[in-house]
Amino acid sequence: MVGSKKNSKRRLAVRYVLATLLLLVMVYPYLYMVLNSFADWTQVDRQFIPSKFSFKSYEWLLTGGDVGIARPWMNAFFNSVFVSIASTFLMMLFGIMVAYALAKLKFRGRDTVNNFVLFHMFFPAIILLIPNFLIIQKVGLYDTYWAMIIPKAVSLWAIFMYTNFFKAVPDAFIEAAKLDGASDFKILYKIMMPMSKSITAVIFLFLLMERWTELLWDMIVVRSDNMLTLNVLLSQMFGPYGSYPGPLYAASVLLTVPIIIMFAIFGKKFKEGMQFSLK
Structure with a gap:
């Protein structure tokens, strides 16, 4: 009985770990997109997780950008x-x-x-x-x-x-x-x-x-x-x-x-x- 309970707990733990990994795989592309949208332009697509953040990308969109390209x-x-x-x-x-x-x-x-x-x-x-x-x-x-x-x-x-x-x-x-x-x-x-x-x-x-x-x-x-x-x-x-x-x-x-x-x-x-x- 004790051994079967331990095995069931292990299987449950493995399922939770696999589900968490699968969730991270599914969510990370969107998280990567959000992080890079707030990242400093010197770090966009250059780091796995940016360390410097700014609103420059959103300001570029909202204010017209350089030479009007973003309008x-x-x-x-x-x-x-x-x-x-x-x-x-x-x-x-x-x-x-x-x-x-x-x-x-x-x-x-x-x-x-x-x-x-x-x-x-x-x-x-x-x-x-x-x-x-x-x-x-x-x-x-x-x-x-x-x-x-x-x-x-x-x-x-x-x-x-x-x-x-x-x-x-x-x-x-x-x-x-x-x-x-x-x-x-x-x-x-x-x-x-x-x-x-x-x-x-x-x-x-x-x-x-x-x-x-x-x-x-x-x-x-x-x-x-x-x-x-x-x-x-x-x-x-x-x-x-x-x-x-x-x-x-x-x-x-x-x-x-x-x-x-x-x-x-x-x-x-x-x-x-x-x-x-x-x-």
Whole structure:
């Protein structure tokens, strides 16, 4: 008995050590990026852990940098925030409305639409890249915010997740609300949305993160510097911005901060929603 307890404690200790090492391996790249964003420029990428720190990299971004090279950064950050929030809001709005119709309304062709959503989810998005670009160009939306927002306004994954959740809601709630004279929009707003807070947090965070990290589409539909998102501007730093590694790390930190803040705010609901989605 004593020997088995010692062995179990040893196995548990080994697991903790391995888990800690794995966590350090996963966290260190981000920690390295943060440390170098605050490091003195003489130590950026030259020491494993910098010993001198300053805010010079962030000041460079915020104040315009040398000869104005850094001026697009704050504008690019605003573009990323605006485009991500607008796209995510539309994806959530259309997702919840379409899902309610597919889950709770009876109409001809409902199964066909549902099957089309499932069928379309198997296609990689890159297949529609060229057709979407040609449409954006022909309707005159090239190099505008609309070019980055409209093609990303519908998420089939969000529709799929909401549809499965709404199907699990008893029809008795819907029927009782309709007997009281509630419309479908009121039922959706007063009943379905409050009940779906947990799954909404999951969908919101995934959609926001996906849109926030979008690069390829934003790169091909915008041309002018004042329309660039932060991801696109970061990808261009290997050219004229390559000699400023400190601001590069600082901009990368700014790129990840909104996602961390959103997860900190909606973390509890996110965990609850993940529990439901894994059932």
